[in-house]
Amino acid sequence: MRHLADEVGVQPAAFYRYYPNKQELLFALMHDHMDRLLDAWAYESRKVHAPFERLAAFIRFHIHYHIERRDDVHIGNMELRSLAPDNRAFIVELRARYENSLRDILDDGLAAREFMIEDIALTTRAIIAMTTGVNVWFRADDRLTVAEVAEKYVQMGLRLVGAKKIETAKTGGRNVSVGPKIRTF
């Protein structure tokens, strides 16, 4: 709390007017983060309709958002264990809702015979895991930009779902607007 207060430029006691304790502060951070994530994807997903388009959009969105909100994502992933059981269950539920929005895409793509998938649940998790993994190694000054990385993961995602129509056209690189915050750590 002292470190956070220092960062904000305030005394530790000041926090306690807004949050009853540290646990609730952490929960609020993670809750707000998940709300923003879900809202951002809800907004972004309006534009796309065909399953393979939606899958590509999801992967692009996920990678862009996770890189641009690295701090939030980092806390979301590392501090889940620090949440009290009820709070953790709540956040896990929001995460499940996000994952299900990908799962729905795979469902629809399978129903439309555009995808060939053995196990939808596992494929969903595989795509989430591999795209979230970008956060582990991505550095802004690397050989690839975020957009380039995202396009390569779109290709891999389409392979993973056995997409009939592998998009080669440059629909990629379209910018996803989620704010300016970029930080490496």
Added chain:
Amino acid sequence: MRHLADEVGVQPAAFYRYYPNKQELLFALMHDHMDRLLDAWAYESRKVHAPFERLAAFIRFHIHYHIERRDDVHIGNMELRSLAPDNRAFIVELRARYENSLRDILDDGLAAREFMIEDIALTTRAIIAMTTGVNVWFRADDRLTVAEVAEKYVQMGLRLVGAKKIETAKTGGRNVSVGPKIRTF
């Protein structure tokens, strides 16, 4: 330290005969873990030779090992940030060595024209990330056994590298011997 001592059934001070401080204890845990992981894969990889076989073996091994040594892996992933810079660099180097053993497989598969890969570095990381991700959700009492999960990820891995020969034969389920420790948490 008090909690660890309780778990072991000893007084906190007893640790300090074996490790000068908490940092060195953590480093030893992670160092030993990585040594065991690298040794286990070195042993396991003797048996396979063709690229697609080696890739399948790597994925099977990785998933089995990570599920069966969940505690070690969890510490390895969550506490990397708690290491002093030098110690962290050392562990990161061992992790890179492990990742490179997968990258070598992809290199060879590409050279032998058995794989079709756009970006080897990214594909390597994608496979590592998606297979490591199993640890996040896998529960022993789920609908799938570890071996079944591993086989499905082998299929996905082969798709990711554009493997010509997708293995359908039941070479899978072969047990990887890495000890008995299984624990969920």
Added chain:
DNA sequence: GAATTAATTGAACGTTCGTTTTATTAAGTC
């Protein structure tokens, strides 16, 4: 079996932690 070394304990140290309390300053209201 006494002497020496190794391993462990129990108690204490100085810090840092999350939090509370009291006092002080700033903002908003009439």
Added chain:
DNA sequence: GACTTAATAAAACGAACGTTCAATTAATTC
């Protein structure tokens, strides 16, 4: 411009932290 409310500061609390040290028990050596 006095009065109420809100926001922050400063100081302190007890608990938990990593670690040290003197005392004690266990193991080994001759």
